[in-house]
Amino acid sequence: MKDEWKLESVPLKALSELVDHVANQKSGKLYLYRGQNVDAPLLPKVAREYRTYDSTEAEKRVLSELRLHGHMLLDKQLDDWALLCIAQHHGAATRLLDWSTNPLVGLWMALADRPAPSVKSVFVYVFEVETDWILSNEDSPNPFEITRTRVLRPPLNNTRVAAQSGWFTAHRFSKPAQQRHAFIPLEKQSDYSEKLMRFVVPTAHRHAILKQLDKLGVNAQTMFPGLEGLCKHMSWRYDCELDDDVW
Template sequence: MPAVDHPGVETVVPGSWAELQDLLFSEPWPQRAGRYHSNVVHRGLPCAGYGLRTSVQRLGRLERETDLLRNFRKYSRVPFRHQENDWEWLTLAQHHGLPTRILDWTYSPLVALHFATAEVERHDEDGAVWSADFVAVHRRLPPGVREALERSGGTAFTVELLGEVAPTLARFDALDEEPFMVFFEPPSLDERIVNQYASFSVVSSPAQRPDEWLARAEPPLVRKLVVPAALKRQVRERLDQANVTERVLFPGLDGLSRWLTRYYSSPPRR
C-alpha cells in the first residue's frame, strides 16, 4: 500500500526496475492531433525526504526576491528583446543559479531519474521523482489567466504569453487573492534546456511551497515515487546504458567533467 510522508501526497515505493518504469510511464495517454503529448512533468531529487521548495525559499530571504532580480538585471550584460518582461530575466536568472521562485521540472521521466541518482555519495539514501499534472493545474487558474492560455491553443505558457498576462512579478501576484500555479516552457537559451526537456513552474506568491499547493487540490495533483536506495545503482546503470548522462544533459566540458567524476567515483559492481 502507498505510504504518505508528505501531507496529502501519494507516495509509491516500487520494488524493482520494471515496476519503477511502469509507474513512471503509467499515466493515461491523451491524444491530441494524433500524437501523444504527456500531461505530466517530473522532478528528480536525490533524497526522498526533500519536498518541493524553490531556491529562494531554501535561501530563507523571501523579502529579497525583488532585490535579487533587480540586481541581476542591473549587472547582467545579456540584452533581451523585451526589456520590461520579468519572465525572460527570471528564466535566465534561474538557469544560471540565482535563487528564484521558479522550480525546475522535466517532461522526461528518465531525465528526472538521472537527477535522483546522479549523486554517487547518496546512493545509500532513497531518492524520489515527483510528478505533477500541469494540465489539471491550469484548470484551476484564475479565469482571465486560463482564458489567455486557451486562446493561445497550448497547454503550457511561454515567457511571451506570461508577459502579456502580467509583465512583472508584482502584477502576476496581484491577479488573484489566492495563490495559483503556472507551468511554462523556457526559451531555448542553450542546449542544456533543450536536452533536459525542461519545464518551469511558478506560484503567484514567493512564500507558497509548490508541494503544499499541489497537495491541497482535490484531487491532489502530485505524486511522489520513491527510488529505493537498493535500486539506485541498478537504475543508474540502466540510465548510463540509455545515454541519459551528464554528457548529454550538460553539453560541453562541464558535463563531461561531471560524467567522468561520477564514473570514476562509482564503486565496482557487487
C-alpha cells in the same frame, strides 16, 4: 517541525517500473517530473530556508543586476520571465522550481549525487498538469504579480533547458488575510495536491539504475552540455569502476 506528507508514495526499484508508469498515463495530458535526493517540501530555492520571507525585491535586484552586468551575454529583448529562467538555471535563488517532461531526467536528477550513508531513499515527483495552470502569453508579464502558482514552459534560450526538457512551476508569495504570509509548498496547495504523487527509490538500487540510464543516453554529459557535464560524466565513470569492484 517536519511537514507531514499526504502524497501517494509508490516504491520504485527498477527503471522498468517507471516505464510502465509512463505507458499507463492518460492520453493527451501533460506530466512533469522532479527528482529530489531529500525528503523535503516542494518549494523553490528562494523559499527553502525562510518561507515567510518575501523575496520579491531581492529577486527584482537579481534581474536588474543580470541586465546591467550581463548585457554582453544576454538578448536585450528578454522579458522578466525569460530572464528569471536564465537566473534559475545558472544557480540564482528564484521562485521557480525545476521540473522536466522527461521522466528519465527526473529519475537521473534524484540519483545523480551520491547520497550520504544515512540516506536510504530518494524521490521522483510526478505532477499531472491541467491546461489552465500553464502560463500563456496573455497572462501576467510580471513574475511577481501572479495570483497563484503557475506552470511555465521556458523559452529554449538555454542549452540546459533544452537538454533537460525543462519546465518550471512559478510560485507566488502568498498573503492570505487571516494567515501568516509565506511561500506555500506545492503539495500543500489544494488545487495541486491531488495531482501529485511520488516514487520512492531505495538508494541501494542507485548504481544499477544510473548505469541503465547511461545506456539510454541520460547522464551528466547530456544533462549539462559542455565541459562541466563532460567532466562530471568522466568522474562518474571512474566512480562506477570503483563501485563495480565493490558490487
